[in-house]
Amino acid sequence: MPARASTSRPASPPLTARQEERRRRILHASARLAGRGGFDAVQMREVAESSQVALGTLYRYFPSKVHLLVATMQDQLERMHGTLRRRPPGGEAPAERVAQTLMRAFRALQREPQLADAMVRALTFADRSVSPEVDQVSRQTTAIILDAMGLEHPTDEQLSVVRVIEHTWHSALITWLSGRASIAQVRIDIETACRLIDLTDPAASGR
Template sequence: MLFSSDGIQYEHSATYHFHEPALPEDQLTSERQRQRRARILDAAVTVAAAGGYDRVHVRDIADLAKVSLATLYHYFPSKVHVLVWALDRELMRFDDDLAHRLAQIQDPFARLRIVVWRLVKAMEHSDRVTEAMTHAYVASSMVASAEAEMIRVQTSKMFAHLMSDGAVDELHRNTADVLTDVWTSEILALVQGRRTFDEVHRRLHTVIDLIARANEPRCEHGETSLRPPPSRRTTP
């Protein structure tokens, strides 16, 4: 077993390759391969739902997906990779599912508050799967750096897309980047037991309120970014 400085425990085996990226779907050449990859992700979620991160074992995922261990490792170098890619898929599904529900809401920050509330509630509802996926996301910063960056980018894109009403601008992108950084920090605190789901929601909501308040005067004058106000020269 391998341990990081923060006490998080990672699975180790002879076939475990640090920082080796998983095989993305767009590199698969047949529908059969895509279906096999999807089965592995489905199996990972099912196994995670039964007991959380510590109960997820690569062999169990392979058995449930009806593939060999060698085949699973061809697609995903470790259980961290499998769970992080499952998280990426869940974020995309969440984005698709929620987008049409926000169509009547014009205020971008009101949309974002709903997004955060729904996201935290969804995570809490499937707490074992959430624990496994978020634990893997934290672990990915050490053993699957490409996947860690993928989740950061996907989360930021999701926030920006759901905050906007079709056209993502600089305000949406900058707000999403800030919120993603806070979300990542809160996920680490959640995994380490330093936060509850309610606390994560309150802190994210506070960040949204602060950003919205900071942007009100500039938005009124046509500015749509989180840039600091221009410096003012004072005459001696």
């Protein structure tokens, strides 16, 4: 099983150029198909054909559809973290900056709701066999939030707050994607969760 080389992971065997190529083609096809049609539209046979790779090879690179979609999410998250870093949030208080950052991410997802659907559904449907990859996504999200808070060395308490915000983010996203909550409600819930930040740091606004 190959592993990614780019931003993380101890890559078991390093990939040759052609393999890196294949991997990229696969992820690209996955994102493209997810973009139309969402989760269901990402059919393994089609991904294989579309990325010019045999079905068996696809499964060698990504041992299941969920693995594939979670990897797709990692990919997109990295891209997004880069973008967010380039234009940091402008708010005064940490809570404000975090909410702003998440809403910005949310707006990005709105532009590709089907892709978002595929990735998030895969993420929450993932079972234990995908734990390492899901964990990686979770760490990346945590990093984004900590970045927005401007924290380098969070306390345990702060980490728990970040986790609650993350839980809220994921779950609110799902309710929006399945049409059970409006965008306005998602914003309110995120802002509500972010108020926990002030609790851990009453002398907030400064940094």
